[in-house]
Structure formats: structure tokens, C-alpha cells
């Protein structure tokens with residue numbers, strides 16, 4: 001049930017555009033007819049209900065889409081590279097690995113058919129037909145294809161349950177799950193009987209929801225103690241929690257506080273998740289005897305606890321009704337928040353923004369978003385290309401920035417992997 005895989009995805013590179021001129025009988029000087037390169041294929045991850053695990057991604061690590069074909073003469077464009085579609089189970093979260101070793105959640109593929117491009121194919125280079133102008137009718141310029149994106153991503157199949165049943169080991173989580181649903185988890189009088197999350201479906205009136213027993217919550221679980229913190233991340237996706245507490249424990253309120261602290265230490269959002277506190281095992285005479293005391297203790301802690309016996313069934317239907325009600329409330333609030341989220345506004349960057357120039361000894365180094373991409377696609381040796389590049393540099397505000405930094409003809413400039421003379 002716990003499923004994770006780390007893979008490398010590589011999109012196809014774009015094909016090269018080419019330099020070619022028409023050659024026909026009786027036409028001595030044909031015009032340019034170099035075709036464009038085809039775009040490289042994308043790598044796409046798609047949620048497919050037919051897939052149930054991430055096994056396929058644990059055996060193989062590199063997934064590549066097809067490259068675009070090169071352009072040819074007679075304006076023939078290169079073939080588009082074939083995209084690669086990776087089918088994953090619904091409920092897979094995709095994160096990208098950050099350079100500092102962490103990960104950033106990119107998307108949660110929650111719906112069947114939902115998909116995301118995880119590596120974008122490189123654009124095909126333009127053939128020389130695009131560079132013809134009134135002053136240059138025989139252009140020797142063609143663009144190289146752009147290199148396809150390569151990314152390291154983490155696929156993480158998380159459990160999808162509406163309600164997570166949490167609590168210390170042996171408090172009766174499995175017993176409650178068995179009483180509330182048709183699931184048949186193993187029940188025993190020792191801790192860590194349950195070693196993997198277990199799902200069950202509960203029905204309340206005409207509503208039904210998925211319950212999951214989350215095992216392994218002990219002090220230090222956020223540090224990986226006990227069964228480790230792998231299960232804790234499953235709780236992140238549940239909508240609400242049922243926090244089950246053993247009524248026969250020495251201090252039920254303290255148990256609740258400690259488990260909640262463990263949740264917050266793992267992820268502050270978990271500590272904020274709505275929860276119902278339920279005190280179990282009220283059938284035990286020992287618990288009956290101090291029921292009033294326990295109620296008062298929770299009352300003073302500001303918690304409106306529910307009381308039940310998972311083994312006798314007393315109070316179970318009331319707990320399920322309360323869970324159903326809380327789920328409705330959470331869903332209504334989510335809708336409300338969804339309406340209030342402001343639309344994102346993208347503002348185009350003014351020209352010259354994002355260009356910076358610094359000196360490395362005698363060398364002028366240019367850092368400009370966009371320029372490195374253009375440069376990587378240039379065959380800088382040809383004089384015509386250099387002319388074209390000069391135009392691009394002026395357009396992006398790079399020339400101005402270099403002049404401001406005091407550049408003189410003959411000085412050397414570097415941008416990305418390319419170095420040239422000014």
C-alpha cells in the first residue's frame with residue numbers, strides 16, 4: 001500500500017532546422033528551402049484507474065520520449081518526436097527533486113485521466129526559409145533543435161481515505177474499523193498488530209465514506225521511530241481524523257496531547273486537520289469507574305470527546321454520524337475557500353529585466369533568462385548567425401547592460417556555455 005518511486009524523465013530533443021536551397025533545372029539561383037526540425041516528444045504522467053501500483057517504476061529508472069526528426073530540403077519538416085505516456089494509479093502525487101535534496105509537490109493526480117507534462121520536449125529548430133529577408137535572400141542560418149527537458153521526479157502513491165483513524169498502538173483502531181465497516185483487520189492485545197494502513201467503507205444513512213486505520217503512531221514517529229513516518233504522510237490526504245484514545249490509559253488527555261504533538265512535528269498541516277476525539281473501551285469496569293473524571297479532564301482541555309466501546313459497539317454509530325457531519329462541514333468550507341482564492345495574474349517582464357552582467361577577471365559574464373536558451377541553439381561560427389545574435393542581444397537589453405558595465409570592442413563575453421569576442 002505504501003508506494004514510492006524515484007525516476008528520471010527525459011523529453012525528446014527537437015530536430016535541427018537545416019540550410020538548403022532550391023535546386024531545379026533551369027533555375028540557377030533557387031531560394032532557401034530548408035525545413036524545420038520536428039518538436040521533441042513530451043513525457044506525460046497520467047492517472048489511469050486500471051493501474052494499482054507503482055511497481056513498473058521501481059524496476060526501471062530512466063524514461064525517454066522520442067526525439068524530433070531533422071528538417072530536410074524542399075521545405076520538408078522533421079517528424080514530431082513520439083510522446084511517452086506513463087500510466088500511474090489514481091492518487092499518485094508527483095514531486096520534483098529540488099537541488100537541496102528536498103522535494104516540491106507539483107501535482108496530485110486525484111482524478112482518472114488527469115495528467116501532467118513532467119518533461120517538455122525541445123522545440124524543433126527553424127530551417128533557413130525563416131531567415132530570408134529583403135537584404136538577405138540566401139540565408140546561411142538554421143537553428144539547432146532545443147534539447148529536451150530532463151527532470152528527476154518522485155512518484156508517491158498515497159492512500160485516499162476520507163477519515164483516518166489514529167492513536168497510539170493497542171487503543172482499538174482495528175476493532176473500531178471492524179465495527180464500522182466490513183474490513184477484517186487482525187486484532188490482538190499487543191501493539192503493532194497492524195503494520196500497514198487498512199481501508200474500510202463505512203455507511204451512515206445514505207452516505208458512505210472511506211475509513212483508514214493508520215498504524216505506527218508512537219512518540220518519535222515523526223523521526224522515523226516505530227514503523228517509521230511513512231504512514232504519517234498518508235494521513236495528509238485524509239479529510240478528517242478520528243483520534244482514538246484508550247480509556248484505560250493512565251492519562252487519556254496526555255495521550256491525546258502527545259499524539260497531536262507528534263502530528264504537528266511531522267507536518268504542521270496535520271496538526272491543524274479537523275479531528276474527533278473518541279475515548280474507547282468504556283465497557284471495561286476500570287474505565288466505567290473513572291468515566292466522570294475522564295470527561296472532566298477533556299472538558300477542561302477544551303475538547304468535546306465522544307465515548308465508545310469498539311468491542312461492544314456502544315457509541316460506534318454516534319461516532320460515525322459525527323464523522324459524517326464533520327466531513328460535510330469540511331467539504332462546505334473547502335468550497336467556500338475555493339471561491340475566495342484570487343486568480344493568479346502573470347505580468348510580462350519589462351525588456352531588460354532579468355539581465356545582469358558581472359566581470360570575472362577580464363571576462364564579461366551575462367546572465368539573462370531566455371538568452372541562454374537562444375544561445376544553445378546557435379551555430380556561432382557563421383558570420384550571419386553572429387549578425388542575427390547581435391539583434392537578439394539588443395532586443396533583450398543585453399547590449400545596453402554590457403555597455404553600462406564598460407565593455408569595449410575586443411573584450412570577451414560569456415553567456416551559458418558560449419564565449420565570444422565583442
Ligand SMILES: Nc1nc2c(ncn2[C@@H]2O[C@H](COP(=O)(O)OP(=O)(O)OP(=O)(O)O)[C@@H](O)[C@H]2O)c(=O)[nH]1
Pocket residue numbers: 168169170171172173174175176186187188189190191192193194195215216280281282283284308309310311312
Ligand atoms: N474491552 C475492550 N477491549 C478492546 C476494545 N477495543 C479494542 N480492544 C482490545 O484492545 C486490544 C487492541 O485492539 P486493536 O483493535 O488490535 O488495537 P489497534 O489500535 O488496532 O492496535 P495496533 O494495530 O496494534 O496498533 C485488543 O485486545 C482488543 O480486543 C474495547 O472497546 N473494549
Ligand SMILES: [Mg+2]
Pocket residue numbers: 173174175185186187193194213215
Ligand atoms: Mg490495529
